[in-house]
Amino acid sequence: MELTLKQKTAFGIGAVGKDMVYALSASYVMYYYQDVLGLSASFVGLVLMAARFFDAFNDPFMGVLVAKTRTRWGRFRPWIFSGTLLNALVLYALFAAPVLDEAALMVYFSVVYILWGVTYTMMDIPYWSMIPAFTEGGKEREGLSTLARSCAGVGSAIVTIITMKCVYMLGQGNERVGFKWFALVVAILFFAAVGASKYTSI
Numbered sequence: 380m381e382l383t384l385k386q387k388t389a390f391g392i393g394a395v396g397k398d399m400v401y402a403l404s405a406s407y408v409m410y411y412y413q414d415v416l417g418l419s420a421s422f423v424g425l426v427l428m429a430a431r432f433f434d435a436f437n438d439p440f441m442g443v444l445v446a447k448t449r450t451r452w453g454r455f456r457p458w459i460f461s462g463t464l465l466n467a468l469v470l471y472a473l474f475a476a477p478v479l480d481e482a483a484l485m486v487y488f489s490v491v492y493i494l495w496g497v498t499y500t501m502m503d504i505p506y507w508s509m510i511p512a513f514t515e516g517g518k519e520r521e522g523l524s525t526l527a528r529s530c531a532g533v534g535s536a537i538v539t540i541i542t543m544k545c546v547y548m549l550g551q552g553n554e555r556v557g558f559k560w561f562a563l564v565v566a567i568l569f570f571a572a573v574g575a576s577k578y579t580s581i
Contacts, residue, residue, distance in 0.1 A: 390509075391529075392530070395537075396534060396569040396572025397531065397569070397572075397573070398534035399535070399565050399569055399572075400499070400569045402539060403562065406538070407542060407558070408473065409423050411558050423488070429493075434496055441458075441504040442504050445458055445505045458502065462499070462505070463502045467569050468566070469494050470565065472491050474561070475562060507527075545561045545564070549564075
């Protein structure tokens with residue numbers, strides 16, 4: 380069955396929101412914890428490296444889970460919905476760190492950042508797995524992949540362009556407060572994009 384224009388557009392909307400949260404984490408988590416909260420660059424870098432190492436095992440494991448999933452809602456919808464909701468919540472927690480001493484903040488960052496990676500994978504793996512599952516191959520598959528990548532680039536560009544301006548505005552010069560509120564806005568937009576897109580019902 381060939382996908383409709385509405386379904387293709389919906390899939391792209393989800394990609395915009397998906398890469399907004401990825402861009403915020405990938406581009407600003409080090410700045411937030413190092414420059415705003417004062418953790419050492421070596422520790423933050425170590426946590427980021429450990430998370431990438433963990434992803435090497437987590438990603439294929441998630442792929443197997445998705446392939447083996449059998450529910451009344453299909454293989455993809457449960458993971459995308461739960462992963463999106465949890466990732467939105469964890470994204471907010473990542474940029475809304477409580478006031479803690481250095482040791483406690485190190486633990487907080489380590490745990491929350493790993494959780495962010497796990498919940499993002501819960502949503503990301505089934506999202507991309509839908510393309511070969513719901514396209515008839517060849518031209519249609521290539522076209523949907525190109526559309527999704529282009530929309531993902533739009534989401535990433537939006538965050539890259541507006542983050543620091545919004546952080547300053549929302550925090551009225553206080554970056555700690557600004558990042559907290561901006562992360563909340565991005566988390567809500569992310570969840571809304573996935574919910575409004577309806578691509579989980581493809």
